[in-house]
Amino acid sequence: MTQTDLTCDLHIIGGGPxxxxxxxxxxxxxxxxxxxxPAPLSGMMAMAPAVGNWPSQVEPLPxxxxxxxxxxxxxxxxxxxxxxxxxxxxxxxxxxxxxFGGAQxxxxxxVIVATGAMNPAExxxxxxxxLGGGVAYCVACDGPLFAGEDVIVVGADEHAYExxxxxxxxxxxxxxxxxxxxxxxxxxxxxxxxxxxxxxxETGLRIQEIVGxxxxxxxxxxxxxxxxxxxxxxxxxxxxxxxxxPATEFLLGAVDLDEHxxxxxxxxxxxxxxxxxxxxDVRSKVVRQQCVAAGEGAVAxxxxxxxxxxxxxxSDRGQARE
Amino acid sequence: xxxxxDVTGEDFEEEVxxxxxxxxxxxxxxETCGHCLALNPQYDQAxxxxxxxxxxxxxxxxxxxxxxxxxxxxxxPTLVLFKDGKEIARRVGAMRADDLQEWLNEHxxx
Numbered sequence: 001m002t003q004t005d006l007t008c009d010l011h012i013i014g015g016g017p018x019x020x021x022x023x024x025x026x027x028x029x030x031x032x033x034x035x036x037x038p039a040p041l042s043g044m045m046a047m048a049p050a051v052g053n054w055p056s057q058v059e060p061l062p063x064x065x066x067x068x069x070x071x072x073x074x075x076x077x078x079x080x081x082x083x084x085x086x087x088x089x090x091x092x093x094x095x096x097x098x099x100f101g102g103a104q105x106x107x108x109x110x111v112i113v114a115t116g117a118m119n120p121a122e123x124x125x126x127x128x129x130x131l132g133g134g135v136a137y138c139v140a141c142d143g144p145l146f147a148g149e150d151v152i153v154v155g156a157d158e159h160a161y162e163x164x165x166x167x168x169x170x171x172x173x174x175x176x177x178x179x180x181x182x183x184x185x186x187x188x189x190x191x192x193x194x195x196x197x198x199x200x201x202e203t204g205l206r207i208q209e210i211v212g213x214x215x216x217x218x219x220x221x222x223x224x225x226x227x228x229x230x231x232x233x234x235x236x237x238x239x240x241x242x243x244x245x246p247a248t249e250f251l252l253g254a255v256d257l258d259e260h261x262x263x264x265x266x267x268x269x270x271x272x273x274x275x276x277x278x279x280x281d282v283r284s285k286v287v288r289q290q291c292v293a294a295g296e297g298a299v300a301x302x303x304x305x306x307x308x309x310x311x312x313x314x315s316d317r318g319q320a321r322e
Numbered sequence: 323x324x325x326x327x328d329v330t331g332e333d334f335e336e337e338v339x340x341x342x343x344x345x346x347x348x349x350x351x352x353e354t355c356g357h358c359l360a361l362n363p364q365y366d367q368a369x370x371x372x373x374x375x376x377x378x379x380x381x382x383x384x385x386x387x388x389x390x391x392x393x394x395x396x397x398x399p400t401l402v403l404f405k406d407g408k409e410i411a412r413r414v415g416a417m418r419a420d421d422l423q424e425w426l427n428e429h430x431x432x
Contacts, residue, residue: 088360088416100356132397132414141355141398144383145390216396236396252360252418 006106008034010304011099012079013086014114014247016043017290018280020070021297022112022304027077029305034108035074036101038085039158041067043116044281045290047157047242055291063290070294082106083162085138086115091254091273102140110275110304113251113263114297117281117288120243124154126210127239134217134236135210139166146236148172152220154207155240156180163238168196175199175232177222179206202232210237246282258284269300270307277304324373326365331386337379339407344377345430346405350390352383352398357416361399367419368426376426403429 010026012019015037026033041064045051048063057066074081084101089111091097096107127135136142143166151171153164156178164176174196181203205222211231212218219233246262256264256272262284269277279300280293326349329337338346349365351358369378381389383398393402393409403411403426411429 085356087356090360090363092363100359102356103354105359132395132400132412134396136397138355138357141352141357142396144352144354145396145398216394250357250360250416252364252416 006034006104007096008032008080008106008108009308010034010110010112010301011036011097011106011108012112012114013099014043014112014116014280014282015040015071015081016114016116016280016293017045017067017070018116018282018293018297018300019112019114020067020074021294022114022279022301023074023079023081023297024070024077025298025301026304027074027079029301031301031305031308033079034106035079035081036084036086036099036106037081039083039162040071040081042157042159043067044118045293048290051290053289053291066290084140085159086250087138087141088250088252089254091276097275102138110277110307112269112297112300112304113248113255113271113276113278113282114280114293114300115247115250115282117244117246117262118242119245119247119249120239120241121245122243124207124210124239124241126212130210130212130215130217130237133212133215134234136236136238137240139163139170139238142236142238143167143170146171149235150175150233151236151238152177152232152234153238153240154178154220155238155242157240157242160240163240164199165196167238168199171198171236173198173200175234176201177205177207177220177232178203180204205230207241248282260284267299268303269296270303275304275307324369324378326369326378326380328385329379329381331389334381334386334389337377338404341377341404342406344375345403345410345426346377346379347426348402348404349378349380350383350393350395350398350400350402351380355398358399361416364417364419364422368422371419371423372426376430405430 009031012035045063050060052060088100099106150173153176204225209221221231263278277300279296
């Protein structure tokens with residue numbers, strides 16, 4: 001098997017303000033910390049065009065600029081950032097908490113779930129019907145099944161473009177479609193996207209339906225900004241649409257969720273399963289703000305640290321260390 | 323304790339298609355698929371619970387791509403349920419062991 005075992009003290013799932021702040025606190029506390037995130041800058045904050053209520057930020061800045069500074073701080077304190085989508089977990093083994101990324105299994109003694117609430121709330125017509133017939137969500141999982149074929153990537157954020165880049169090495173052609181008028185990826189990704197000849201970006205297209213015949217995908221139907229419809233052909237449609245639903249499906253019921261699938265925690269961010277914590281928008285709560293998510297990340301990390309030390313509180317917590 | 327068996331192109335016919343003693347559930351999976359890895363412990367658990375009722379098998383994409391093409395598998399993990407050599411149900415994605423058992427019960431009682 002190609003999967004590898006990567007062990008750490010604390011595994012954080014999610015690279016938004018909650019996950020990255022948790023990583024800063026954990027790494028500063030000396031915990032071996034790994035963060036899994038689908039893109040270097042992900043989540044709601046990375047999409048925010050201007051953030052004016054982040055403490056100390058007098059003039060509004062793009063959210064990704066603020067998040068980039070937080071990410072730099074994570075790296076400065078020695079946490080490892082792994083670019084991958086977490087697809088599942090196994091918290092029932094006595095060999096640690098297992099977190100499954102694209103092609104590897106991480107094993108941690110504590111986990112913080114900070115995956116946010118940007119899952120699509122509804123499926124696109126045809127998406128469920130053609131699941132298994134060419135609808136896909138993960139290039140590491142299903143990309144090789146489309147070797148040499150024409151595929152479509154539906155999405156507008158950095159994760160979608162990273163996946164498109166990976167697909168370009170497998171598929172015959174990749175068409176990236178987005179309803180936005182321009183890509184929402186950083187300059188590095190945009191530069192890389194210019195390289196492959198087999199990648200085409202189509203902006204201003206809103207997906208209406210995934211179409212197929214006999215249970216097999218043949219393409220996707222779109223509407224442009226003028227209301228005109230067109231169909232792009234492809235054997236596979238990789239979906240990276242964003243919405244406002246919590247990203248908790250990968251937990252497979254490992255922790256208790258509320259009636260809307262948000263994770264239930266106590267005030268120390270502890271979930272129903274000891275050693276597993278949650279922070280940020282994925283939590284069941286009322287207020288969803290970026291600075292609140294960051295604060296919850298800090299609480300979750302300190303709680304995880306306490307859990308890992310059997311309840312013992314470190315004397316140097318909160319003090320600067322160089 | 324019943325463990326899923328690994329099946330390849332060489333013994334798929336014998337282990338799955340020609341198996342008439344029990345229905346056979348096949349997990350078409352990939353080593354690079356996190357959803358598949360997440361399903362593994364749930365699949366093992368379900369195999370244990372359904373011992374004597376359903377035979378559990380696994381086909382790896384890395385070992386036998388041809389079987390994926392032959393059976394029209396375009397996503398991983400895809401679970402295909404065979405009875406008397408014929409496909410009677412199919413489902414895509416990771417799921418909990420109890421949901422998997424429920425799904426099997428539903429299709430095997432038809």
